[in-house]
Amino acid sequence: MERIVVVGAGHMGSVIAGGLVDGVPRAEVVVVEPSAERRPALDGRVEVTATYEPGPDDLLVLAIPPQAFDSFADGLPPGACARATVVSVMAGVRLETLASALGTDRVLRAMPNLASRVGQSMTVLCPGDQVPAGGVDRAKGALSVIGEVLAVQDESLLDAATAVAGSGPALVAYLAQSFADFSRAAGFAPADALLLTSQVLRGTADVLSEPGATPESLYRQASTPNGTTAAGIATLREHRVGESVRAALEATTERARELAG
Structure with a gap:
């Protein structure tokens, strides 16, 4: 039986653990959570422990705050992660740092988002160079319980993924506030x-998922000459809304790079 260990029972760790229990019923799911206050929330659904006890060929998901990583790594027995495949959802902790601190080259970084709580995350996954194809497949399978998974080979893309996928739901919600206010x-x-x-956003996302659809094709299809939609698009262009959104994404990407050092 595959053993998947989720370290951290905060929001993301709890969502991933719950998704694994429901979506991968044949796996043994274990949650490591030092905080006694958080452990009871998952009791009864998964095995919850205070410390990580290494097992052979574990899939280890690190869902702890980045500032807690050094303490976690320092507290591991020597060689604890030597045979594990490690997936980090910690923002800003580079693959090189993970490999050095954990003593294994089988490390991957993942950037999920808050839509994971409804099974609609857009998670971007980047494996280290030494991760075998089977390890990537294991990681994708585990993360697919919270939504879609896109694997990339260039770690620098995770900074942009932080902007588009990680911060994207909040940026879209900020824009959605104007719709609701109006x-x-x-x-x-x-x-x-x-x-x-919410239904406009949901329906738009579904239409954009159709084969061949693009954002431009959608708004052009909906914009008849001199019609209502055309008036709205013209106003957005006049106020440079597209440029403002791109600037927000660029600022988010740059901040992600700064935090990663």
Whole structure:
């Protein structure tokens, strides 16, 4: 039986552990959580321990805060991760740092997002050069329980992934607030305004998932000459909304690089 160990029972660790229990029923799922306050939340669903007890060929998912990584690595017995495949969802901790601290070259970095809690994460995964294809497949299989997984070979892309996938839901929500505010000001009840906004976002995402669809093809298809949508698109261009969004993504990417050192 495959053994998957999730270190950290915070938001992301709990979501991943819960998804594994439901989505990979044949796996043995163990959660390592030093905090006695957090452990009871998962009791009854998975095995929860205070410390990591290495097992042969573990898939080890590190879902702890980056600032807790050094303490975790220092507390491991010598060679504890030598046979493990390690997947880190810690923002900003580079593959080289992971490999050096854990004593294994079988390390991967992953960037999930907050949509993981509804099984709709867009997770970007980057394996180290020494990770075999089977290790990448194991990591993708485990992370697929929280949504889509995209594997890339260039670690520098994870900074942009932090902007688009990691921070993306918050940036989209910020824009969605304007839709909801407008709807309420027009007379819709708050709950109805949120329904209008969320369904528009959901439907748009589904249409963009159709074969051959692109954002440009969608808004051009919806924009008849001199029509209502065309007026809206023209106003967005006049106010340089596209440039503002790209600037926000560039700022987020640059901050990700700074945090990673």
